[in-house]
Amino acid sequence: MRPAHTEDVEGSSRLGSFARRLHGVGPLLGLVALCIGGTLLNPDFATFDNAMNVLTRTSFIGIIAVGMTFVIISGGIDLSVGSMAALIAGSMIWIMNALAHGVGGHTLAPLAIIAVGIVLALVLGGLFGLAHGLLVTKGRIEPFIVTLGTLGVFRAVLTWLADGGALTLDNSLSDLYGPVYYASLFGIPVPIWVFLIVAAGGVIVLNRTVFGRHVQAIGSNEQVARYAAIRVDSVKIVTYVLLGLCVGVATVLYVPRLGSATPTTGLLWELEAIAAVVVGGTALRGGEGRVIGTVIGAILLSVIANILNLTSIISVYLNAAVQGAVIIFVAFLQRGRR
Amino acid sequence: MSLAVRFDNIEKQFGPVRVLHGVSFDLAPGRIYGLLGENGAGKSTLMKILAGYERPSAGTFSIDGVVKAFDSSRDAEATGIVLIHQELNLADHLSIVQNMFLGHEKRRGFFLDELTMREEARARLADVGLHKHPDTRVRDLIVAEKQLVEIAKAMLRDARLLIMDEPTATLTPAETQRLFALMARLKDAGVTIVYISHKLDEVELVTDEVIVMRDGRFVTRGLTAETTRQQMANLMVGREVSDMFPDKPILADDARVAFKVENDYVPGWAENVSFSVRGGEVFGFAGLVGAGRTELFEGLIGLRPRTAGRITLDGEHINPRNPRAAMKHGITYLSEDRKGRGLHVDMALKDNLTMMTLERYAHPLLDAQAERDALKKAVGDFGIRTGNLASRARMLSGGNQQKLALAKFLHPDPRVVVLDEPTRGVDVGAKRDIYFLIHALAAEGRAVIVISSELIELIGLCHRVAVMRGGQLVATLGPGHLTEERLIAHATGTH
Numbered sequence: 001m002r003p004a005h006t007e008d009v010e011g012s013s014r015l016g017s018f019a020r021r022l023h024g025v026g027p028l029l030g031l032v033a034l035c036i037g038g039t040l041l042n043p044d045f046a047t048f049d050n051a052m053n054v055l056t057r058t059s060f061i062g063i064i065a066v067g068m069t070f071v072i073i074s075g076g077i078d079l080s081v082g083s084m085a086a087l088i089a090g091s092m093i094w095i096m097n098a099l100a101h102g103v104g105g106h107t108l109a110p111l112a113i114i115a116v117g118i119v120l121a122l123v124l125g126g127l128f129g130l131a132h133g134l135l136v137t138k139g140r141i142e143p144f145i146v147t148l149g150t151l152g153v154f155r156a157v158l159t160w161l162a163d164g165g166a167l168t169l170d171n172s173l174s175d176l177y178g179p180v181y182y183a184s185l186f187g188i189p190v191p192i193w194v195f196l197i198v199a200a201g202g203v204i205v206l207n208r209t210v211f212g213r214h215v216q217a218i219g220s221n222e223q224v225a226r227y228a229a230i231r232v233d234s235v236k237i238v239t240y241v242l243l244g245l246c247v248g249v250a251t252v253l254y255v256p257r258l259g260s261a262t263p264t265t266g267l268l269w270e271l272e273a274i275a276a277v278v279v280g281g282t283a284l285r286g287g288e289g290r291v292i293g294t295v296i297g298a299i300l301l302s303v304i305a306n307i308l309n310l311t312s313i314i315s316v317y318l319n320a321a322v323q324g325a326v327i328i329f330v331a332f333l334q335r336g337r338r
Numbered sequence: 339m340s341l342a343v344r345f346d347n348i349e350k351q352f353g354p355v356r357v358l359h360g361v362s363f364d365l366a367p368g369r370i371y372g373l374l375g376e377n378g379a380g381k382s383t384l385m386k387i388l389a390g391y392e393r394p395s396a397g398t399f400s401i402d403g404v405v406k407a408f409d410s411s412r413d414a415e416a417t418g419i420v421l422i423h424q425e426l427n428l429a430d431h432l433s434i435v436q437n438m439f440l441g442h443e444k445r446r447g448f449f450l451d452e453l454t455m456r457e458e459a460r461a462r463l464a465d466v467g468l469h470k471h472p473d474t475r476v477r478d479l480i481v482a483e484k485q486l487v488e489i490a491k492a493m494l495r496d497a498r499l500l501i502m503d504e505p506t507a508t509l510t511p512a513e514t515q516r517l518f519a520l521m522a523r524l525k526d527a528g529v530t531i532v533y534i535s536h537k538l539d540e541v542e543l544v545t546d547e548v549i550v551m552r553d554g555r556f557v558t559r560g561l562t563a564e565t566t567r568q569q570m571a572n573l574m575v576g577r578e579v580s581d582m583f584p585d586k587p588i589l590a591d592d593a594r595v596a597f598k599v600e601n602d603y604v605p606g607w608a609e610n611v612s613f614s615v616r617g618g619e620v621f622g623f624a625g626l627v628g629a630g631r632t633e634l635f636e637g638l639i640g641l642r643p644r645t646a647g648r649i650t651l652d653g654e655h656i657n658p659r660n661p662r663a664a665m666k667h668g669i670t671y672l673s674e675d676r677k678g679r680g681l682h683v684d685m686a687l688k689d690n691l692t693m694m695t696l697e698r699y700a701h702p703l704l705d706a707q708a709e710r711d712a713l714k715k716a717v718g719d720f721g722i723r724t725g726n727l728a729s730r731a732r733m734l735s736g737g738n739q740q741k742l743a744l745a746k747f748l749h750p751d752p753r754v755v756v757l758d759e760p761t762r763g764v765d766v767g768a769k770r771d772i773y774f775l776i777h778a779l780a781a782e783g784r785a786v787i788v789i790s791s792e793l794i795e796l797i798g799l800c801h802r803v804a805v806m807r808g809g810q811l812v813a814t815l816g817p818g819h820l821t822e823e824r825l826i827a828h829a830t831g832t833h
Contacts, residue, residue: 208703210696217693220682226641227671227679228693228746229661287684 026333027280027296034303042310052189054306055299056181059195060085060250061269062298065276066202067246069294070239072277073206075219075286076136076143078240080128081247082269083154088124088251089261090158092117093167100170110176117177117255122248128154129244133237151270159263168260181256191253195295198249202291215239219286275323276301279330301326341418341499341530342367343388347397350383350554355735357383359554360397365499370521370531372545372562374538374574376766380554381534385501389421390414412441418498422488422505428476435459435472438491462490467516481628482509489517499530506540507627507791511832518544536792537826538567552576553765571794575766582770583798584777586620593618594652596785597669597754602647604630604637611647611811613804615754615785620776622800623789624825630809631789632674635756639664639671652753665694668753672743674762674789676736680743683732687724688713690731690742695750716745721771737768744775755779756787761795773799793822805829 038045064081071078096117099108108116128150135146161167169177183190206212214235217225226232255261280297282289304326305319314322343365350358358380365371375381386392388399390408398405401417408414411421428437435452438459444451459472468486476484485505492500506514521531521544535541541548541562548565550557550573557573575582598614607630615621623631637644640660649656651667658664661671673679681690688709692699699705699712713727720741724734731739740760748755760776761769776799780786790796796803797820805813805828813828826832 204703210700210704213689213693213696213704217682217685217689220684221678223679224682225693227661227673229665229670229750230693231660231662 027293027300027330030330031296031300031303034300034307038303038307038310041307041313045307045310050306050310052192054302055192055195056189058298058302059191060254061272061276061302062195062295063198063246063250063253064243064269065273065280065294065298066198066291067243068273068277069202069280069282069289069291070206070215071143071243072274072282072284073219073286073289074215074236074239075222076236076239077147077274077284078132078243079144079147079270079274080132080151080154081243081273082266082271083151083158084125084128084244084247085251085254085266085269086261086263087154087158087161088121088128088248089255089265090161090167091124092121092251092255093169093259093261094161095120096173097167097170100173110173113173114177118252121252121255122245125244125246125248125251126241127244128247129241130237132244133240136240137233137236155263158261158265162261162263164263166260166262169255174256174259177256177259179256181253194249194253198246199291199295202294206289206291211235211238216287216289220288272301272323273298275327279327341365342402343499343530344400344403345384345388345397346399348384348387348394348399349396350380350387350392351395353733357554358387358394361551361554361556362397363549363556363559365530365532367530368525368528369546370525370533370544372541372548373532373534373551374541374548374570375551376574376769379551379574381551382503384551385421385503385532385534388414388499389419389501391421415495418496419501420492420495420497420499421501421503422492423503428484428487430477431475433473433475434463434470434479434487437476437487438462438472438494442494458494459490462493463487465493465520466490467513482513485509486513489520497524497529499532500524501532501534503534504536505533506535506537511830514540538570539822539826541570542567550574582766582773584774586799586801587618587777587781589616589619589801595650596652597787598648598650599638600648600650602634602638602649603645604633604642605645607633607642607809608637608806609809611806611809613811613814615787617753617783617785618780619802620780620786620788620800622796622803623787623806624791624793624796624803625806625829627791629806629829631806632758634806635671635758635787635789639669639756641671665750665752668751669756670694670747670750670752670754671756672747672758672760674759676739676743676763681731681739681746683739684730686730687722687727687734687742691716691746691749693746712749716742716749720745720775735765735768737764737771740764740768740772741775744772748779752784754785754787756789758789759791760788761790761792793825796820796825797822807831 044050068078068081096113099113099116132146132150135141136143180190185193206215214225214230217228217230218232218235222232276298277289277294278284279300280290280293280295282293301323304322308314308316308319308322345362345364347360347362348358349360361380361384373381383392387394390411390413393407400406406417429440432440435456439455444455456472463470463472466486466489468483468490470479470483476487479487489505505517509517525531533541533545545562547559548562548570549559552574593616595614596617600612602611603609611634625631633642636642638649640658640663651669656667658667658669677683682693691713692709696704699708710727716722717724717727722738722741722745724738731742734742744760757776761772764772776786776788788796788799802814802816803820803825804811805815805825807829815824
């Protein structure tokens with residue numbers, strides 16, 4: 001109404017968007033600083049091979065964290081992804097081994113068996129996500145509780161499948177499957193390509209599609225979204241299914257690495273994935289977040305581990321402690337943004 | 339015993355929005371003041387400052403000649419200033435007595451003195467005429483009973499200056515009468531009372547003097563006995579009330595029935611409600627808080643379960659199970675709770691505008707430029723004043739937020755649009771803009787339904803007004819019958 005007001009509004013929002021922009025590059029600045037530090041501490045850090053090594057290791061958590069970004073922005077959480085990955089890995093290996101030994105006198109070609117395994121991983125991931133989504137929306141149970149429950153269920157079922165030990169992929173298959181993790185395309189390992197594709201897909205879906213906008217709207221204020229004729233339940237279910245698929249993809253890449261699943265497979269992955277999302281600038285309360293931030297967050301966390309490995313300033317055993325301190329520090333920087 | 343208050347150039351700013359612009363006046367001890375003003379005039383904010391809930395951005399106030407600055411409502415209560423809130427401030431899970439003594443619990447040694455507290459609570463509840471056991475949980479009370487608990491709670495604090503913000507909004511006439519008797523007793527005991535109300539007949543009945551505020555400024559004051567109700571209304575609005583409203587568009591006798599509801603049931607809220615609205619008609623819904631108006635329409639668009647009823651839209655029977663289905667049929671509903679249900683205040687203006695119809699902008703990726711163009715158009719069409727199109731909805735003033743919300747719920751181009759308290763918390767200028775917008779919508783042939791607690795608004799705006807009481811539609815008043823007295827009588831059941 002009064003011109004003075006509009007000026008105020010303009011001024012403060014300009015300031016606000018500047019602060020947001022600065023905030024957006026925060027994780028990137030942190031990553032650059034870490035890389036410079038790493039290079040100074042050990043010249044081996046800044047080699048192409050080491051960079052590829054770090055990124056390959058990042059890709060499992062990174063792919064899961066991209067899916068987790070959607071769940072967290074919509075106001076949810078999934079604590080079960082580590083156990084889910086373990087169970088999917090175990091089920092894949094179990095089925096593939098069974099097929100390799102032949103069913104009813106027939107045997108499939110090894111390539112077909114691996115294809116079946118991969119499809120199974122994706123289907124299982126999608127189904128587990130669907131179950132989470134249905135329990136959260138139709139069952140009206142807190143996502144924290146639902147996924148805390150399945151965290152226990154998934155890992156226990158795997159332990160039972162493996163009879164307390166390890167499920168190991170048949171040798172005839174692991175040689176064929178190995179390249180999915182170990183091979184390179186144009187000098188860059190396959191898992192990094194997949195990570196890149198998943199991340200790029202995540203960026204586009206979150207920022208440029210109806211679904212992505214609805215995810216943000218639900219996290220920002222679920223009630224408003226409901227009144228704005230958004231199908232809140234369906235959107236939430238899809239976020240959990242997407243995350244399940246991401247876990248499936250990550251597992252498909254992970255299985256050929258060691259060729260086995262044990263009760264400790266994927267242990268604490270959920271915390272690393274959530275940490276990557278939070279370090280990347282997505283608020284745990286939902287509403288706002290960036291996929292690129294998550295990617296940087298995931299890389300940042302594994303760079304920390306890598307530097308500790310390459311240098312002897314702090315024991316490798318304290319890796320988790322350093323990561324934990326970084327997470328708390330980032331949360332400290334984000335505090336007070338409303 | 340009594341308190342004298344003097345406000346000296348009080349200013350208050352919330353973010354970019356200035357709600358008080360240098361208010362000065364004083365209150366003499368032992369009188370009952372009616373504080374008048376429209377929504378957004380700044381009455382509640384000024385009283386919250388006096389009661390220690392807010393601090394002034396500039397200016398001071400003094401109590402009995404001494405300049406005071408309260409750090410908290412507790413500070414103010416220690417001085418004898420107690421505010422009874424408009425929005426009820428009770429902890430739902432606690433009992434009546436626990437709420438009444440919250441923060442002021444009586445102890446015997448280390449332990450709570452339940453017995454004394456319960457006895458005192460019982461005595462105060464009897465004063466206000468609430469016959470409930472003090473151990474009843476507050477969540478089991480209806481809104482009017484909660485209001486009485488708030489008043490009883492204030493009685494406990496030995497108030498010397500009592501501020502009542504719309505205390506009768508939810509009360510029945512009998513309860514209101516008992517409250518007035520209580521106020522007279524308090525006045526005799528030397529308590530100063532500031533009474534904020536939109537019900538001018540009550541103000542006329544119970545106050546000694548009226549003080550009028552408008553747009554965050556003190557306007558005038560005068561003895562109640564020397565001021566007519568019409569004068570009060572005109573002073574509040576700042577112009578002849580009749581100028582606020584555009585001429586009602588003439589409704590053709592043969593205008594088609596656009597929206598018809600028959601024998602609708604929303605369990606717990608609406609029983610056997612039937613009405614019909616014609617294209618081009620502005621149809622009002624009056625009623626007390628809790629009469630079921632909001633819930634009826636939440637049911638009709640699928641936000642609440644309906645157990646029976648038939649909805650006909652342009653001759654076609656529909657049964658929307660969720661707001662999306664309702665929108666596809668051509669009905670949208672703008673909630674009374676703008677920040678909690680109407681707008682994503684932390685999201686961009688364009689995101690809010692296109693939220694309901696985002697599919698239009700996806701081919702399949704979202705076209706941000708088309709969204710910005712739509713925003714530019716809406717800003718012009720709806721007169722939204724903003725310096726920066728890229729800002730968030732939070733940065734707009736209340737009136738401009740409301741215009742954005744209107745634009746959002748009209749973006750799907752509905753045939754029937756339901757507006758719940760469309761002018762709540764907006765200033766007079768924006769109010770008038772919104773009234774003209776509503777009539778423009780009707781002139782386009784839409785059926786417009788307005789739910790409002792401001793009777794003047796319903797009378798000035800609507801062709802016909804339905805009145806709900808206790809979940810039932812008790813009357814529909816047409817031209818020639820639309821008066822405040824009739825609406826109140828039907829809403830309270832005293833005609």
